[in-house]
Amino acid sequence: MGHIKGLKCRECAREYPVEPIYVCEFCFGPLEVAYDYKSISKALNRKKIEKRPMNLWRYRELLPIDGEPQAGLNSGFTPLIKADNLARVLGVNELYIKDDTVVHPTLSFKDRVVSIALTKAREFGFDTVACASTGNLAHSVSAHGAMAGFNRFIFIPATLEASKIIASLVYEPNLVAVDGNYDEVNRLCSEIANKYKWAFVNINIRPFYAEGSKTLGFEIIEQLGWKAPDNVVVPCASGSLLTKIWKSFKEFKDIGIIKELNTKVFAAQATGCSPISAAIKLGSDVIRPVKPNTIAKSLAIGNPADGFYASQAVRETGGYAEDVSDQEIVDAIKLLARTEGVFAETAGGVTLASTKKLIETGKIQKDEVTVICITGNGLKTQEALQGHTVSPHYIKPSLASFEEVLEKIKSSGH
Ligand SMILES: Cc1ncc(COP(=O)(O)O)c(C=O)c1O
Ligand SMILES: [Zn+2]
Incomplete structure (x- = not known):
């Protein structure tokens, strides 16, 4: 059995039973899963976690399920890469990439949240799953939903990158x-969710779904040798991932898995959609909605549901925020590929370019341990790099033609 006590309003702390609901009837605050941490701290320790399979369910006591996992048995436990080449370029000593470009099966951190959401949807008895998505969530619900045998309704903005649309369609949702x-x-989906008895993973299942992001944070701590980093940089769309990474660190501290926690949490956004970083930079609690205009479409949420909580987490930890231009995003995608061999989607460009600025302005210091969360794969947004890469060398199928080009390459110093 699980260790959930129930749902609890983040604002007025009113308690609710475990049901597919997401908003407090009294104050309209968002509902969150409440756990029995006393029993979890008895049930879970480092040794137990280390013996389990290398997937996100190794932290299952801290996830909101009652029975056995129904999705994501191969999801999670992505590499934490010690990024020495990149660290040298950025001028810091110890830098890590949490590489969620390779989460099974759809290559973004959304496979984490969807694994929990679909397990919960099955526990609640739903036969149809749905989502409102900026792209990556669409892939993940399409794929995991197909594997688990759900009907699937996926809602996206029609202007998404063509490659992102195909990567959903292949699963025939x-x-x-x-x-x-x-x-x-998202607004339309809230209306649909009120009318149809579907499990909208990021609407009526959101309190459970969002908990899946904690596994990214748990893994960071485990992979650093059961230590929290000095800094973690997180890309923000709705702000949920950042909020939950911070929650995961606090939970590991609270149940005694780690002894110390002094992490600063940093938010990364594209300047063309930066309601969260703007509020943090202004030192304000008010998230002012914007109309997104950026190549980082996966992060293009102008009215972020968890923006307030994300900015609060950043403030609470003494972190900060940065935002970056489309050109900086492209440059950072290329820098990451060139130095560490990781091909990130635009959200990864946002995170790295923001980190670079945070280092340049001294918010992140040279001798601190920093983890940057690279959350989606670049093969999904190749359009963003069109016209921004080096060109192929076109030749005839002859040795002479090749050697002609080779001479040119040599004389250009490559
Ligand atoms: C690749 C990627 N990274 C980060 C995020 C941010 O997630 P959140 O909405 O939890 O802030 C998203 C959201 O869609 C995403 O697709
Ligand atoms: Zn309330």
């Missing part, structure tokens, strides 16, 4: 491309 931006898609 009902894909609904809406003539509007993500915030409009």
